Amino acid sequence: MTSLIRHSGLSVLAIAILSGCTATSSEQTINEQVTQQQSQVLLASPPKVNEALSLKQIMANPDWMGILAKGAYWGDDSQSIFFVRQAHGNPVKNYYEQALNGDKATQLTLNELHKASQKYGVLDNKKTKKAYIYQGNVFVKQLSSGLISQLTRQNSPVNGVRFLNNGDIAYWQGDDIYRIHNYTGMHEQIASIKMSAKPKGVEDPSSYIAKQQHRLIKYVSQQHDNDKKREQYKAELAEQDPTLASKVWYLGDSETVSDLSLSPDGRYVLLSLIDKGYSWRGEHDIMPNYLGKDGYVDAVPARARVAEDKNPGERLVLLDLDTHTERAITIEGLEGFDEDVLAKVKAENAKAKGESYKSERAPRKIQLIQDWGWEQSAIQWQEADNKVAVMLEAVDNKDRWIATLDLDKGSLNTEHRLHDDAWINYNFNQFGWLPATDDLYYLSEETGYSHLYLKREGKEAEPLTQGQYVVSDITLGPKAQFIYYKANKSHPGIDNVYRVEINTGKDEQLTQWDGQLDYSLSPDGNNLLLNASRRTEPSELYLQPIGGDLKKMTSYTSDAFKRYPWQAPEVVTVPSSHGADDVYARVYLPQGYDKSQADKYPAVIFNHGAGYLQNAHYGFSGYFREFMFHNLLTQQGYVVMDMDYRGSKGYGRDWRTAVYRQMGTPEVEDLKDGVSWMAANANVDANKVGTYGGSYGGFLTFMALFNEPELFQAGAALRPVTDWAHYNAPYTSNILNTPDVDPIAYERSSPIEHAQGLQKRLLIMSGVLDDNVFFQDSVRLVQRLIELEKPMFETAIYPVEPHGFKEPSSWLDEYRRIYKLFNEELK
Incomplete structure (x- = not known):
């Protein structure tokens, strides 16, 4: 494993720790008490055994369920663990340490926080020291004695740190890199990277007037000559004076540093650069906060939409600090770097417009892999040598490469290419070197399931x-x-x-x-x-x-x-009538369930969110409120089903990519099979079934009601996507490509395009401060339904809520409406 902390990951740790250090220990206790007291407004008495659940209890401040341990990690001596607990709505985190042989954890006081083992710390090659960043400064811990030394005390935060092979420590602040010499303690700036044009220096006159001035006025000419001599002297001094810091790198003013990584000996810096004009923010939009603290409407910055997000890709650059030379990394060594991987999609869309498409090869845009599930750098140096592997992805989402870099030539060599005609998963991308070897290990979905591979130098990879x-x-x-x-x-x-x-x-x-x-x-x-x-x-x-x-x-x-006595849902398999594998689902049966009774049960299907998420499992659901709500529904005589429809996590590549270019089609087919299964196996009346869900689950509720109007008698869509062209690029472009390339996929998959199919009662609920799925999504659909003269929909808005609701009062209002809808339409 490389001794490297990722440039972009440390600010998250610093912020997390900072948030835990904003009050004294006694103030933390007070804050917890205040939060608990405030929550009593909505916190009903905890349910008693055999007592019917209430919506007020379910949607209350969740601290009544317990304040659980989060973010647990090991102490350096392997004899204790550290974790965080945070009361609901409290900005202060409390940190704890618990010994392996102890029965109770001890809360760390503020003056002890810097002693806690840092989860993202790095070890030296001998595994005797650990360097970490706390409050933006560098600390080093002697692992044998536990002695901690603070090496920096500055207002400008440190962004990354690593040990070098000789025991020195390197760290970087922004785009400046420093070295702390192990024996002398000297702090040396080894690289100053400026994303600006190189100063032009003293220039000779070029215009007629300037040349005349120098020719006629001796004083002007003499001053110019002196300036040139001083400039020459400074240049020679910088080359020959060993006491000065290294020369500045001027890399132009059109890009900015996206990521940087320093080699184990401190000689090389590998940079990933991106166009300076590119931003996550949308060019045209803001998110209005109608309840601004000053009484006015606050204009909150909003992300770009996939329809306008033009990712330029990234460019790799290698800096040699010894020779002060810069090498642009070429991508020709990546297999398929210039393939037209979207040729079939482009041809289909061209044909739909009565046009033809001619495929041509051209270099593709690439970037360091953007994995959503791991904390590892996409740049991995071999532990004790100047060998580096990088994991890259195509911006078009069809390829992932693991490549080694020739430091002398500035070229990439493909060690592994993972291609997918649909999209490369944003999970399962861990990789690294085996120590003291040139062998790489990595995860890959190439067989249809994520598996572990070993690629020994010069040989084919083995699973x-x-x-x-x-x-x-x-x-x-x-x-x-x-x-x-x-x-x-x-x-x-x-x-x-x-x-x-x-x-x-x-x-x-x-x-x-x-x-x-x-x-x-x-x-x-x-x-x-x-x-x-x-x-x-x-x-x-x-x-x-x-x-x-x-x-x-x-x-x-x-x-x-x-x-x-919570009801544990049964995990069942629902046979597919659409050529897919069995669908896994959770089923909650009504209290006193009797399959032989004459009156059949009403039912509800819950659609989980996130698209790529698993909910039909044997663990405690992340949807804990919904879990309790489903228990309440069973007490009221409902059967409830949670389905891991196609596209869900945990079932392999083919299940994941079944929704490619047709979101909302295979999933609704699976919902139909779910209704059929409940009718055949749980005594459910197929004409008394409703559905609901949030985010992707809200989108799926729309697609079911719009495209299969007889399937459900009512639906509730929470914080729902209504038009995928308005969602973010990183998620949407994976599954639907981009609207300019594949409008067919967007029109096929966006609920607003199918709204004319609504025939049953629909409830739409959205938070105004949702910066994930914009409130505008619901506004546009509502206007579309008005113009279609559809009378069977209702809306509810939540002025202070983001995508994941925060206030118990909002949760309560939302689920009261859902519960009322189902009782009125299904019973």
């Missing part, structure tokens, strides 16, 4: 895992003997931790969990820290000694929540 299951979250063991990973081998909805021996390929299961989990390997490789849950049990921390017995480390779920 270390195989099968119809998903491998994720890989960790190289401390001695590089094993690679640890998470997988859902026994069931798509059950996670466990495994390890594979690199040299022999021997695979070993390390946990025996029956729900969902995340894990972290201790620094000494002897224990696993699990954040694990079951269907009715929220996540707690567990210690799993490798080869030993599981131990529960935390118990923060409230007694009130644990005492209540």
Whole structure:
């Protein structure tokens, strides 16, 4: 593993720690008390055993369920763990340490926070020291003694840090890189990168008037000559005086640094540059906050839409700090770098307009991989040598490359190419070097499932895992003997931790969990820290000694929540009538369920959000309010189903990409199969079924009601996407390409294009401050429905809410409306 902290990732850590240091320890306690007191306004009494649930209780401040441990990580000595707890709505985080042999965690005071092991710290080559960033400054910890030294104390925050091979420490602030010499303690600036044009210096006169002035006025000519001599002297001094800092790099004023990485010996800097004019913000829009603190409408900046987001890609540049030479990295070494991968799509769209399309090769736009599920840099230096591998992706989303860089030639060599005619997943992109070798390990979906591969130098890659299951979250063991990973081998909805021996390929299961989990390997490789849950049990921390017995480390779920007899949903498989694999779903049956009763049950199908997300699993649902709401519905005689429709996570590449260029089509087919399954297996009246969901689930509610008007009798769409051309580029362009290239996909997949099909009652609910799915999405659809003269829809707006609602009062209002809708239309 490389001793490198990613340039863009550290600010997140600094902000997280800063937010935990804004009050004294006593003030933190007071803040928690204030939050709890304020929540009492909406916090009903916890439900009693055998007592019917209430919406007010379900949607209350969730702290009544317990304030759980988050972000857990290991102490450097492998003998303790650290984690965070944060009350709902409280801006202050509380940090805790718990010894492995202890029964209770201790809250860290503010003057102890800097002593906590830093999750994103880096080790030196001998694994005796750890450098980390706290409050924007660099600290070093001696691992044997625990002694901590602060190396910087500055107002300008440090963005990244690493150990060099000789034990020196390098760090960077913005685009300036510094080196702290191990033996002398000297701070040396080894690179100053300026994204501006190089100063022109003293120029000779060029116009007629200027030349005349120099020719006729001796004083002017003499001053000019003196300026040139001074400039020449400074240049020679910079070349020959060893006491001066390195020369400045002027890289032009048209780009900005997107990422930077320093080589293990401090000689090379690899930069990723992007057009300075490119921004995540939209050119034309703001998000209006109608309840601004000064009584006026605040204009909040908004992201760009996929229809206007013109990602220019990134350019790699290598700086040699020893020779002060700059090399632009060419992309010709990437296999398929100039393929017209969208030729078929472009031809189809051209034909629809009565035109023809001629395919031509041209260099594609590329960028460092933008993975959404890991904290690793896309630039990986070999641990003790100047060899570097990069993971790149095409902006068109069809290719991912792992390539090594020839530092002398500035060229890339493809080590692995992953191509997908649909899109490359934004998960499962971890990779790295095996220490002291030229061998690479990585995850790839090339067989249809994410698996672990090893590519030894000069040889074909070999799989270390195989099968119809998903491998994720890989960790190289401390001695590089094993690679640890998470997988859902026994069931798509059950996670466990495994390890594979690199040299022999021997695979070993390390946990025996029956729900969902995340894990972290201790620094000494002897224990696993699990954040694990079951269907009715929220996540707690567990210690799993490798080869030993599981131990529960935390118990923060409230007694009130644990005492209540929650119904654990059954995970079932729904046969597909549309040529797909079976669909996994959660089913909640009514209290006193009797399949033989004469009157059939009404039913509700919940559509999860996020598109690529898994909910029909054996862990505690991230939709905890919906979980409780579904329990309430069963008490009122409903059958409830949560489906992992096509496009959901956990089932492999083909399930994921089934929605390519047709979002809302295969998913609605799966919903139809879900209704049929409930009618055949749960005594459900197929004419009394409703559906609801938020975000992607709201979009899916629209598509079902608009395109299959007889399927559901009512639907509620929360914070819903109505037109994919208005959503963000990173997510949408994966699945639908871009509107200028593939308008067919957008018209096929956007609910606003199908609104004329609405025949049943629809409830639309949106937050005005939603910077993910804009409030405008709902406004446009409402106007479309008005113009179509559709009388069967209602709307509710929430003026202070973002995409994920914050206020219990908003949650309560929202679900009261949903509950009322279902009771009126389905019962």
